[in-house]
Amino acid sequence: MLLVASLPLKALAIPLLARVAWVDFTTQKISNGIVLLLLGLGLGSLLLVAVQSGSWWDMGMSVAAGLLLFVVFFPFWALRKVGAGDVKLMAVMPLLVGGAGLVVFSLLLMVFAVAMAVVVVNPFLLPAGAFRVYVQHMDRKGVVPFGVPISAAAIGAIGFQIYGSWVVASSSGILDQLN
Template identity: 70%
Template sequence: MLLTEAMLLKVLAAGLLARIAWLDFSTQKISNRDVLLLLCLGIGSLLLLSLQSRSWWDMGLSAVAGVLLFLALFPFWLLRKIGAGDVKLLAVVPLLTSGSGLSVFSVLLLVFALATALIVKRPLLLPQGAFRLYVEHMGRKGIVPFGVPISAAAICTIALQIYWSFVLANSSGILGQLN
């Protein structure tokens, strides 16, 4: 039962990440309220998973990764190379994806960040319309909404975790016992 509640918290976090991505794209702002809510959802999910597995390894690894990401990215915020919301969001994501999902998240973040940078630098790749004009404006201003690839990578990682949890539960007969 704890696995179900943990997955529900992850689904809620994915929805909030989608909202954060849209707001960061349209306003270039990530609110502290949204990041704190993600933090609570991530800690709650990790706590439930740790109670179920009786292992605190993932929670500890996620907390250490979050602190290290924050400390590593803080100087870049001071130099105005990355936004404060992006730094806080990246520090919270390890708690959402857990320690076991950090490698998947990292690869997906690299792919989505490269795609975002390519689109902002080369908006002519996009179809004609208001969206293309907005991206061209961001390119001229030198703005890259980094919350979008962070959120996309986290959502995909969470979706993979939910899928594998479902496959594991189905193969072990847990779902058959519930019917």
């Protein structure tokens, strides 16, 4: 039952991640409060899964991955290549998606980061003139809102986890027992 309770915590993170993406895209800022809220949702979800399974492996792996990402991205912040909010958000993502979701998150992050780079470098691919001007302004400033692909990848990874849990629950008859 605790495993089922961990999914709504992850589902609550989806609108927060969408807000992070939008605010980062429009203002190039990521709020510490939202990052802390995402951290709390991720830790709560991991804690529920750890108590249910009796294994702390997933939580330990997620914490280690978060620390590793913070250490890896910190020099890029020091060189002014990424923002501090991006570094903090990236460090929280392994805790939010869990150790099992890191592969999906990483693959989606690569896809969305390349897509964002293509849009920033080639704004003529976009249909709206005002949007094109805005992206060109971002390119001149040298600022790329990296929170957008991070958030999109996390939403995708969480969506895969929720879908996978739904499939397992429906095939094992758990959903029939809840009705």
